[in-house]
Amino acid sequence: MAPEYAMEGLFSLKSDVYSFGVLLLEIISGRRNTNFRLTEYSNIIGYAWDLWDRGRAIDIVDPSILKTCSREQVVRCIHVGMLCVQDMAAHRPDMPAVVLMLESENTSLPMPRQPTFTSMRHNLDADMWNGNQDVVSSNNVTISVILGR
Structure with a gap:
């Protein structure tokens, strides 16, 4: 969800x-976006950005397709994916531009910005993400976490 x-x-x-x-x-x-709940990354975007930022974007590719895919094309797809998940809508391309980016290898792509939305998990109490719903704050207010399906 945007x-x-x-x-x-x-x-x-x-x-x-x-x-x-x-x-x-x-x-x-x-991997599904929801597969990252119990990892150091809050979602697939955080995982993809970390690899992208370290120059290891190819490491996100499913091993079952890695040997049969064109590395240049898959890195381009990752690049387009990172542009699509920018936090601010104004920084995202529109769908016609996305299609052009995916169809044409000659179209230059802007560099994506680091998504800030991916770091929210690190600010939350880890017990809430490990299934412990009995977390209480210092002022005895119960904290509830609603997780989407």
């Missing part, structure tokens, strides 16, 4: 671009 929709209820054509980017990263990695 950050602007999740946080403010705002939906636009670029919200679908965000979802497409997540789906593209899921296809490339062979």
Whole structure:
């Protein structure tokens, strides 16, 4: 779900671009976004960014397709996926631009910005993510975490 929709209820054509980017990263990695709940990464975007930033984007690729795919094309798909999942809708391409980026190898791609939305997990109490719902704050207010399906 696009950050602007999740946080403010705002939906636009670029919200679908965000979802497409997540789906593209899921296809490339062979992993669902929800598979990252109990890892150091809050979601697939954080994982993909970490590899991208370290110059190891190819490491996200599902091993079952790594030997049969074109490395240049898959890195380009990862690059497009990272552009699609930018936090701010204004920084995301629109879908016609995404299609052009995927179809044409001659189109130069801008560098993605580091997503800030991916670091939210590190600010939360780890016990909440490990299934302990009896976490209490210092002022005895119960903390509840609602996890999506």
